[in-house]
Amino acid sequence: QVQLQESGPGLVKPSQTLSLTCTVSGGSISSGGYYWSWIRQHPGKGLEWIGYIYYSGSTYYNPSLKSRVTISVDTSKNQFSLKLSSVTAADTAVYYCAREYYDSSGYYFDYWGQGTLVTVSS
């Protein structure tokens, strides 16, 4: 059974960089066909896709966040990470890591982490 677990600071100061890591267990992050994603949810709001990294290292980001986002992968640790720079209070949200799979049924997020609340405040 694949499991994803987010980790990182729950409190970040304005203008600093938010850094989160997602540890994947029960499967290899290097396997093809999977897109390792970060998704966030502002309090009381809907889901917002941040970006993903493919096992090959290719990355794609939400245009609204692209200038501040970096997603990277560490295959030796079976982890992928999110860095969001120059944060403001508007970046306060629950951050989820998730695995998107592609097969004959299309694309879908089959596994999610439990989510981690990150608050931006001084």
Next chain:
Amino acid sequence: SSELTQDPAVSVALGQTVRITCQGDSLRSYYASWYQQKPGQAPVLVIYGKNNRPSGIPDRFSGSSSGNTASLTITGAQAEDEADYYCNSRDSSGNHHVVFGGGTKLTVL
């Protein structure tokens, strides 16, 4: 880029059938997937592809699609189905992006 539009809220009487819809141009190219999210919990995949349910999802959940509209149907809604439901697909603009609908709050009366 593409957008997916959902009704903000829908209600259904206990045991009745409810349809939650999702509209967007990307649905002409990609299947929608559907997620259930209960308060304080991560989203859970309930429908993907043409009409596939992951293991453990009750068969009262089903999916369909026509043109630019995808639908999630719950036949015989139960109290535990009260939740937020999100649709999702890939952007059809060729930019490899992911899109989510704004979510539908389902109330079971």
